[in-house]
Amino acid sequence: MTTVSPVREAEAPAVPARQKRRLPPKVLIGRIGIHVMLLALAVIYIFPFVVSVASSLKTNAEATQQPLRLIPETLTFAAYERLFTDVPLMKWTFNSALVTICVTLGRVFLGSLAGYALSRLQWRGRAFIFAGIIAVMAVPSVVLLIPRFLILYQLGIYDSYIGMIVPIIVDATTIFIMKNFFESIPESVEEAARIDGAGVFRTFWSVVLPMARPALITVFILSFQGSWNEFAHFIVSRQDPDLHTLTTGVATLVSGQLGSGNQYPIQLAAAVLMTIPVAILFFIFQRHIMSTAEGAEKG
C-alpha cells in the first residue's frame, strides 16, 4: 500500500494566465453543463442522508405524510428520546464498541505480525502458508455463515463475546495488505537494527512497524468500518438480546414490533446515530482513503 503521496491535485488553484484566456462559448457552456449535471448527481447521493436526519426529527405522522419536507413542521426529539428509554441503545452501542475495538486492534496487530513474517522473515513453510492465506481470501464470506455457526456451537462459544469477536479478529485481506507494504521497505533498515543488536520482534516493533504507518492507517480504517458495520456474523454467532450490537439491534427495530406501523422516525434516528462513528472516521481520514486507490495503481 504505497499510499504515502498525498492527494496531489486537490483543488489546485487555476493558473491565472489560463483564466485570462477567454474560452470559446461552446467550451464554456460545456463546462457549466458538467458542473450542473454533477451537482444534480451529488444532490441525489446526499439527499437520502439529509432526508433521514430531517425525518428523524419529525412526528410519526409527519414523517409518513410529508417525507419530502426538509424542515419538520413540529420539530421533536421524541424518536431520539425513545431510543434511550424504550430501547437498550446504550447496551447495543457498548457491544458494538467492544467488538469494534477488539477486532480492530486484533486485526491490525495480528495482521501486521503475520504480514511481516510472510514478507521479511526467511523460514521454511512461508510460501505454503502464504498460499493458504490467499486461498482463504477467496472463500465468499456469506458461504461461511452456517459453517461459523456450526463451529461456535460445537465449541460451546455460541452466544458469547468470544464467539462474536475471535472468528473475525484475523482477516486474510489485512495480512495481504500489510505483507505488500512491508515488501516495499528496504532491507537495509532492518539490517542496521540487527547490527545494533535488536532481536526479531524488536526490529519489527520499533523499526519496521512505525515505517508502515500508511498501511496501518488503511488497515485500521478497513477494520474499524468492517467490524462496526458487521451484521451477518452477529446474526449467526448469538441470539441473546443482551449481546445485540447496533446493527442487529437496529435490525429488530425494522423487523420487530417497532417495525410495524409507521414508526419511521425512531428507525431513521437509529440509522443516523449508528452512522456517526464511521462518518467521523471517514472525514478524519478522507484524504488517506481518497488517495489509497490512486497510490495502489501507481505502485
Added chain:
Amino acid sequence: MTSLARPRSRGLRGNEGPFGWLFTLPAILILGTFLVIPILLAVWVSFSNWNGLGPPVGGQAEFVGAANYAEVLTQPGLARRDFGIAIRNNLYYVLFVVPIQTAVALFLAVQVNQKVLKARGFFRTAFYFPSVTSSVAITVVFLYLFGASGVVNGVLNWLRVRGPNWFADPRGVFHIVLSWLGVDSVPSFLAGEGPLGVTWWEWIAGPSVAMTALIALAVFTTSGTFMLLFLAGLQAIGQDIEEAALVDGAGPVRKFFSITLPMLKPTLFTVLTLGLIATWQVFDQIYLTGGGAPAKTTLTPAFLAYSASFESLKWGRGAAISFILFGIIVVLTIFQRWLLRDREGSRRNRRRRARMAQAGAMAAITTGGGHGTGGGAGE
C-alpha cells in the same frame, strides 16, 4: 529449519524460522479454527440429517448421502422450487446491478477526474460517502425512501406518476412491460415447467418491483467504491496519452471509447469480478426487508441457506445451498476471467493487475463488509 535460508543473510539475521511460525501462529490458528475446520464441518453437515439438536459431530446426526443436494437440485418439491426462485431473483439482481454499478462508477470517475472541474474533492466525497455506511443503516433509509408514501413516490407525484408500493410489490418488471403490450395471461408456450421446478413464465418475470428498490440500493452504495478504483486506473493512464488523442483530433466520446476504455481494461476486470462476487452474496438487505418478501421475490440463495438452517432447522439443506452458491460464484468468476482474458497477456498488464489487486482488496472489504455481502472477510 534454516537450511533453506539464504546464506548471505544468515549470519546477520540469525535463525528466523521459529519467529516466522510464531508471528503467523495466531493467524493460522484462528483462520484454521474459524474458517478451514468450519468448512469441513459444514461439508459433513451437508451430507447429514443434523437437525440442530446435539452436536453436529458425534451426536445423533446420520449420513444421508447427497440427499440434501438432491432436494434442492433434482427432487420435485417446495425445496427445489424455492431454490429455483432464489436463483432467478439473484440472477436478475446480478444482471442489473453489475452493469449499472460499473457504468455509473466509470462515468463518475471520468467526470471527477477532469482537470477543469471545480470542487473535485467535494464531488468525490459526495459520491463515496454512501459506501462507508452500514448495510443496516442504509437499508433502513431505503425502506423509508421507497415507502408507499415515501420520498421516491413523492418525487414521482410531482411528475404526475403514481409510484408503486415498492417493497410490497411482487410483480416482475418484465411481466409488467408484457401486460402493457397486452399479454395479460400466461402464454401457453411459457406455461411449462422450466429448470428447478419454476415455470418459464416465472423465469422471465424479471426482478420484482421490490427487487428494483434493492438494485437501486446496491448501485447507490457501491458505485462510490468502484469510482475510486476507476479513478486510480485513470490516473495511471496519465494525461499525456489523453492529450495526444486530443491533438489527433479525437472528440471526447471517441477518445473515451478508443483510448481510455481499452487502457482501463484491468480495472474494469477487477470491478466486474468484485461486483459479480458481491452481488451473488446479497444477504443483509434481504434479511432486513423481510426475508424474501413480498411473495419470495427478493429471496436469494444466501438468505435461503440461512433460513433453511436457522428457521426450518434443515441444517443439511442450508449447508448444501451454501456450497452450491460457492460453486456458482467460483464457476462464474472463472467464466468471466475467460471471457475477459487478456489475449496479449503482456507482462506489464500482469504487473498492473497485481497492484490493482491490493486496491481491489480494499474495495472488496468496503463493498462487501457493508453491502451486498455479509461477513467479515467478504465484501
